Amino acid sequence: MEVIYITMAVSVLLGGLFLYLFFKNVKTGQYDDIYTPSVRMLFDDELVKEPKKDKKEIVEKKSTQ
Amino acid sequence: MSDKICYHCGLDCGKNPVEFNDKCFCCNGCKTVYEILNQNELSCYYDLDQTPGTIPKEIQGKFDYLNNPDISDKLIEFSDGTTSVVEFLIPSIHCSACIWVLENLGTLNPAIINSIVNFPNKTVRINFKAEEVSLKDVVELLASIAYEPYISLEDADKTAKNKINKTLLYQLGVAAFGFGNIMLLAFPEYFETEGYWFNHFKYMFRWMMLILAIPVVVYSAKDYFITAYKGLSKKILSVDVPIALGVIVLFLRSSYEVITDIGPGYFDSLTGLIFFLLIGKFFQQKTYNFLSFERDYRSYFPIAVTKIVAGKEESVPVQDIKEGDRLLIRNEELIPIDAILINGDGLLDYSFVTGESVPVYKGTGDKVFAGGKQTGGAIEIDVINKMSESYLTELWSNDIFNKDIPKKNIKNLTDTISRYFTITIISIALIAGAFWAFKDIGIAASVITAVLIIACPCALALAAPFAMGNMLRIFGYRKFYLKNDAVIEEMSKINHIVFDKTGTITTNEDNQLTYEGKPLTDKEKVALKILIRSSNHPLSRSLNKYIEVDIQSGKIENYKEIVGKGITGTVDLNEIKIGSAQFVGAEAKTNLSTTIYIKINKEVKGFYKSKNIYRKNVASIFSDLEKHYKLSILSGDNEGEKSYLQSILPDKTNYFFNQKPQDKLDYIKKLQDKGENIMMVGDGLNDAGALAQSNVGIAISEDINVFSPACDGILDAKLFKKLPNFLTLSKQTINTIKWSFGLSFLYNIIGMYFAVTAQLTPLIAAILMPLSSISIVIFVTLITNIIANKR
Known part of the structure; x- marks a missing residue:
């Protein structure tokens, strides 16, 4: 024991x-801040998506021209 | 109304949306923000939230003062020459897209190393390369995407508040550590009192409990000793006195038992008690960091103004302004000091001071007062008073704003009860001790300590923090923000409510227009509307809404908008002039309200009169309140509205017109001297004195991000009609606390039975004390939620 x-x-x-x-x-x-990180962690996905999004914007721009 | 809403800010685009990239915008400002974000591949902003933006404001030259090193040094928190750190309060932060775009500032300007948003506080901390960008550039970048920071020197030193919070967290951590470990160590004693292994190890267990309890008592509970001592030296028996007494007695007796090998002591109860008390304290501390309840006139003022010296513009800090200085006030800037208008047309919005948002016209040579916001072209003014002698600052010299003089002697419910409680407990302890002393002096000592231990008013001390802390949060969810939980108790004692008129029971959002003069034909109305559409002035916009005619596109020739005066133009060969009486050449008929004169083809047709409209349900709210409270209305305006008010409000309401800020304060004071408890409901700086003097000062705010004067609570103007509800809830909260006091006395009586009959074992203490605390916490939290849901 x-x-x-x-x-x-x-x-x-x-x-x-x-x-x-x-x-x-x-x-x-x-x-100090127990709210913002909970939102921030969801943003990484947005950044990955971003390049795709750009192409779409460019296409949009071209089509308007 | 059109179906199109602005892609950036979500406002109605009106009839002429600005189109760009297949998207509609309500104005060029919104479009520009979109362009900036789109060019920098940040258009994801618009995917995160629907219409997340706000309309950017004109910033030209506004932040020039940041180039003044005296000012920028105060704002920058840290700088090593190459990198600087600065923290800004940005009131327009409101959604997740805001966080995202502000944390990607580096994409907009590579010199920004990183930026971190604190959403609850609405602040962003920016780390930037000081060699490549100046503070001014950073601020202008923020403003260009419509996140204009709110800069005030007062906010620059705000460190003290956070430190206090952290100390409580440390204390809580130590208490949790001690409590958790001591519970484990105390557990064997609950079940076994004999046996080989038990006897073998019990010394170690007990001594470890003693050692672990020391930091909890010395560090975590130290605030209770300090406040109890302070209270006693002022002869106040606050609730902290029996708590401190209980903690000391518990610790000493337990240590004595362990050292003399009598028993295990009550360390589990002791640390549990401190832990629960600290949790209550922590729960009580709900603060709305993004709101400030302490602002005085200085926070409304700019940090610096543009001074004209020998024809050159120069940025000087506000406190350096001297009599005779010539200042340049741009559009949207605040006049910091009483002055004479020298150059330009003043169109001053005194809403900060009076609550009245319709701008007042001032011409050259007129006196302008501190607190007015210029809403037109730039003006030049000559300073005539010292800062300390201006109309606005005079009010602030009143003692009520002096923080060194204690404001009111608030005695709260818990302290009132604990005074009798403490006296009773000590008497019981002495009587029981005396009774036992005849039989056995040893038992007498243990009975006295047992009484003091079991009577330690843990439940009593927890009821109020949890009930009021919970209600404070419920109020917060409903957009009624209180300074602290004590305000709820003060609210429950109110018996007289005093309202300000303009901006409080009237709304600034919509103006009701009435037309007086020769009736206009439909054709004339169409021409008028075509012209007025081109103007962005608030009065033009409300007039545009008011004139209901269908219009085809009309051609405007010779369109001219003269800031502060009016607009002129030719529509379908009709020459139209719209504006002030002086502008159209009419005789001003009334000075009591804002008027827009109409002149068509050199003939003055008449004028539109703008009148503030009362908030919805004002009459029903007043008749609700009248059942329980005396009511008064204090207004800085003239008596023009008196008969109308009398017709819609309850008969017993008192009316006072032409009240200066000081008069309002004096009126409140007079009522208080009669023994009444006053709640003041106001909005402008002119109510600041009355708000501070009253027992509860509530500021009504159309937009809670715009700063309200110093007060005890800020209520979103849309929820004005809920005011009677909030008052009822605060009363019920206090009733809940009283009920829970009853419950906690019940526990005390049970405990007292064990104590005076000398049967209090550590096991009973360990069950009874947490049981009473936890059940009280559950009771008040449940009840406050139930009563809140009903309303």
Whole structure:
């Protein structure tokens, strides 16, 4: 049962690690804005689509000329 | 109305849309933004959201002051010579497409390294190469795509607020860490009190709990000790006093038990209590960062103005203006100081000061007052007063705006109750202690501590933050933004509501026009409408809407728009002049309202009178409110509307006209001296004094992004009719809190039974304390949601 000393130490250390990470994230501003990133992550798709979109625009421009 | 809406901003394009790339635009401004985005392959903007844009404003020369290094240095947060960082507040940020286009600014100008939007705060932080672009270029780029930043020096120093928030987060983190681990360590004690392994390990478990509880008590709970001490030194028994007492007693007794090997102590309850209290505090702190409730007249003013020195234009900071300076005020710029108009035609919009948005004409030699916005060509003015002596700033010298003098002595419900509560608890502890002292002095000590522990008013302290915090959010969803949760409690105590007239119970959006004079023939109306369509002036636009005739295309010759005066042109051989009385050469009949005179072929036909219209349902709202509140109307205008108002509003309403800002403030003060609790509903800067003096000052705003004067709450003008609802909800919120107090007393009585009979075990404490806290939180959150849904 002496193993409990190790498991206890590990559990508190893990807790401490999470506390440290939480502190670090608060400090770097991860919790300053909890809305915008949720929108931002959806934009990567838009950027990939963009070249295709350009062709369409060019075609449109040509057709109007 | 046409079916075509602007591809950029979504407004109705009218009869003559600007067409480009098969798309319709309402104006050239919108088209230009589209062109810029399209050229730079950012047209994806329009796929992300339908008609995401806003109409760009004229910016020519507006940001010249940013070339002044004194000013730009204050705005730039960080600069190492090559790269600079700056953060702007952009009120027009409103959708995901805004985020996208603003974060792709680098595509528009490669010198912008990156830009990050904070959507809830409506800010964008821009990192740019200072060697290649100036701050002015960056701002002009933003303005060119209709994201004009709001720049004020006051906003430049705003660091203190964020730090407080972070401290609470750290405290919460420490409390969660301590609470979580201590719960694990305390668990075995709940079930087992004997046994080999238990006895073998219990010392380690208990000492670890003690060690883990130290940072929670010392760091996470420190604010409770500080406020309790501050309260006590002012002889106020706030709710923090029994909390601080409970925490200290819990910690000391638990430590004593562990050190002397009596038992495990109550560390689980202790840390749980602190954790829940901090969550309540966190929940309470809903702030609308993009709104400001503290603005004074300075935030309305530009940072810098153009001064004319020896024929040359020069940008100077506002505070450096001296008597006798000659200033150049461009279209859309604000006059920062009382002055005499020297050159040009002033068409001043005093809506900031009076709430009245129809511009007033001023000619050369007329006195112009600070706060007026020029809405025409550029004008030159000579400064006649010092900044501190101007009409506007005088109001701000009133003590009510001095933040160092505490405004009102607000005693909230929780603190009022906790005063009696604390006294009762201490008496019970002493009586029970005295009773046990005859039998066993040891038990007496433990009974006293047990009473103080179990009585720790966790539930009491949580009820108000959760109920009001939740209601604050519900109000926010419904576009009624309050400064903080204490305003809800103040609202529930109101017994007299004072309204401003112009801009508050009338709307600035639509003007009702009435015609007086010789009737116009249909033919004349058609000619008039053809001419008026060409003008973009607000009055022309409302006149265009008002004249309902079908028109064919007509040809206009000699069209001329003279800014601040009127328009003239020849349609179908009819020479038409539309504008001020002076412009058409008529005698002004009335000074009380804005008029547009019509002259056709040298004959003055008559005039259109513009009148503010009252918001919908004003009469029914007033009769609703009248059942519970006294009502008053304070207006800066003359008595012209009095008889009409009396005819539609309840009989008991009090009316006061020709009220200067100071008069409004004094009226509120007079009522308060009589012991009444006042809610002031206003909109303009002229109400600012009254808004600050009243118990609750609510600013009505047509557009919440436009800045309102200092107040306790901002209400979207479209929701004016909901005002009685919000008042009822705030009352019900307070009732909910009172009910939950009842519930928490019930828990206390149960706990007290265990405590005075010396039966309080750590297990009972560990069950009872979280149970009471959580059930109170659930109770108030549920009830506030239910009552809010009903309305």
